[in-house]
Amino acid sequence: MSFQVPITIQKAIENIEQKKYFLPSIQREFVWKPEQIERLFDSIMKGYPISSFLFWLVEDDTIEExxxxxxxxxYHEKNNRHNPKASIVGEKSITAILDGQQRLTSLYIGLKGSYAEKMPYKKWKHDNSFEKKELYLNLLKVSKNPDYTYDFRFLSKKEKDALSEDNYWFRVGEVLKFKNMNDVFQYLRSNNIALKPHIYL
Known part of the structure; x- marks a missing residue:
């Protein structure tokens, strides 16, 4: 086992999108809650280490085993909580994730996807009991939760609109469109956002 050259979060997401990373059947399914995903992004923004990942390079002679x-x-708590089976026919080698599935899936959901869990007091059998939410960051205010610095939240469109007064909710996945700091400043200027000194994108 050896340590590889670190890659960016963006590159990891690209590898998932391009189906270069897979999960072996020995892995448990995704179990993190929205609060755990929000905490992960808060840790990343504060520069905390989020530990390493363990990859398994599976060669073509053993892939079919x-x-x-x-x-x-x-993620949908009722209709889409199971990982889909991968089609790897013809692949010469693949990279399987042995340790880090929860973190990588959380990054993928936060940056590219959505999370829908049953709302309180609603019934499982009703589809409208599950509201699709995406991850947002409040660019103008820090978190009111003493355990967090940055105000990351999974919000539905309705929730975001209701909380927009005196806030600016940035959909976290938009950050993948920025190529450099000029793109960041252009976005801030275009949306008339003046950041406080302790808030950084």
């Missing part, structure tokens, strides 16, 4: 699964992008 195992079952592999794709990552979940749009």
């Amino acid at each position: 195992y079952q592999f699964y794709e990552f979940i992008r749009d």
Whole structure:
């Protein structure tokens, strides 16, 4: 086992999107709650280490001996909580994630997908009991939760609109469109956002 050259979060997301990373059947399914995903992004923004990942390079002579699964992008507590089986026919080698599935899936959902869990007091059998939410960051205010610095929240469109007064909710996945700091400043100027000194994108 050896340590590899670190890659960016954006590159990891690209590898998931391009189906270069898979999950072996020995992995448990995704179990993190929205609060855990929000905490992960808060830790990243504060520069905290989020530990390493353990990858398994599976060569073509052994690929067919195992079952592999794709990552979940749009998690739905009722209708989409199971990882879809991966089609790896013809692949010469694949990279399977042995440790880090929860973190990588959380990054994927936060940056590219959505999370829908049953709302309180609603019934499981009703589809409207599950509201699709995306991850947002409040660019103008810090978190009111003493355990967090940055105000990350999974919000539905309705919730975001209701909380927009004196706030600016930035959909976190938009950050993948920025190529450099000039793009960041252009976005801030275009949306008339003046950041406080302790808030950084």
